[in-house]
Amino acid sequence: MKKICLLTTGGTIASAEGAAGLIPQMDGAEMLRLIPALTGVCQIDCQELMNIDSSNLQPEHWGVIARKIVNNYDLYDGFVISHGTDTMAYSAAALTYMLKNLAKPVVFTGSQRPIGQADTDGKANLLAAFRVAAEDHFGVYLVFANTVIHGLHAKKLYTKHLNAFGSINAPIMAHVAGSQLIWQVPVSQKPAELLALRDKMDQRVFVLTLTPGIQPQLIDMAILAEYRGIIIEGFGAGGVPNQNCERNLLPAIERALKAGVVVACVSQCIYDGTYMDCYEVGILAERMGVVSAGNMTLEALLAKFMLALGECSDPGEIRRFLRDNTYGEVI
Numbered sequence: 001m002k003k004i005c006l007l008t009t010g011g012t013i014a015s016a017e018g019a020a021g022l023i024p025q026m027d028g029a030e031m032l033r034l035i036p037a038l039t040g041v042c043q044i045d046c047q048e049l050m051n052i053d054s055s056n057l058q059p060e061h062w063g064v065i066a067r068k069i070v071n072n073y074d075l076y077d078g079f080v081i082s083h084g085t086d087t088m089a090y091s092a093a094a095l096t097y098m099l100k101n102l103a104k105p106v107v108f109t110g111s112q113r114p115i116g117q118a119d120t121d122g123k124a125n126l127l128a129a130f131r132v133a134a135e136d137h138f139g140v141y142l143v144f145a146n147t148v149i150h151g152l153h154a155k156k157l158y159t160k161h162l163n164a165f166g167s168i169n170a171p172i173m174a175h176v177a178g179s180q181l182i183w184q185v186p187v188s189q190k191p192a193e194l195l196a197l198r199d200k201m202d203q204r205v206f207v208l209t210l211t212p213g214i215q216p217q218l219i220d221m222a223i224l225a226e227y228r229g230i231i232i233e234g235f236g237a238g239g240v241p242n243q244n245c246e247r248n249l250l251p252a253i254e255r256a257l258k259a260g261v262v263v264a265c266v267s268q269c270i271y272d273g274t275y276m277d278c279y280e281v282g283i284l285a286e287r288m289g290v291v292s293a294g295n296m297t298l299e300a301l302l303a304k305f306m307l308a309l310g311e312c313s314d315p316g317e318i319r320r321f322l323r324d325n326t327y328g329e330v331i
């Protein structure tokens, strides 16, 4: 029988009513006791990493989770991480990049309703996550509402609905149907090299959501605050305002690039991503050196950017890192 390690981090799944609303309180063993159906799926050990709402989860916590997996890698066939849903997509993306040459399943899950509640989705999600972690498929996955999503393509779409996550710009990897898993992809070839931890991250990435009326000074503020990377959440295919004198963002972007800041653009649209080679509002920005993030979600780009800044110092090298498509993530 496969041996799986549950790493707990908190979230609604572990929450109960506290003095000021829901707050994570339950430990892993308590959660597992509520799911008798797990007997027979795999053998489970449990390690508590933290017990926090995922709104409080910081990039440093990604390092804690990644290091725990690396240090226990040889002891287990796979890992399940219980996690709050609010920032789970960021953590899944970060771990996908941080665990180089991963050849075992690392499965994120959580719930919209506490596991102690009668109408919880937590038991079904945890059970499905353990089923996925006991498979031969490997990589970082997010398992929720019977769907298995690639770690780089998950996005939380609903605040309440139980089917909270979507697979963005990539097909779902598998469906969970009772005890059966229906994979849409074949098992990949195992990487030839050993697992390697990449935990050198620089968090100085500023995210600017464009709105009609946005002031270019916000970009100058980011330069002054010594951000090394700027993600512009552009309009549609990657549109950046370039008219109307004082609202033209291009001169401010130019100042950022001259200061050595790397600028990338993701789309505000959930699906299809950027294609900045179509409209003048995209082409002029891309020509200046703005990296078009293609099919990447903001969550995936943010994690990749932090890693690029941590591992590289030269802006050209950082841009190449962002464009690298090891996981097929940039169109």
Ligand SMILES: NC(=O)C[C@H](N)C(=O)O
Binding pocket: 010, 011, 012, 013, 052, 053, 054, 055, 083, 084, 085, 086, 087, 110, 111, 112, 113
């Ligand atoms: N459903 C959830 O888990 C939401 C919770 N606020 C969290 O992200 O920790």
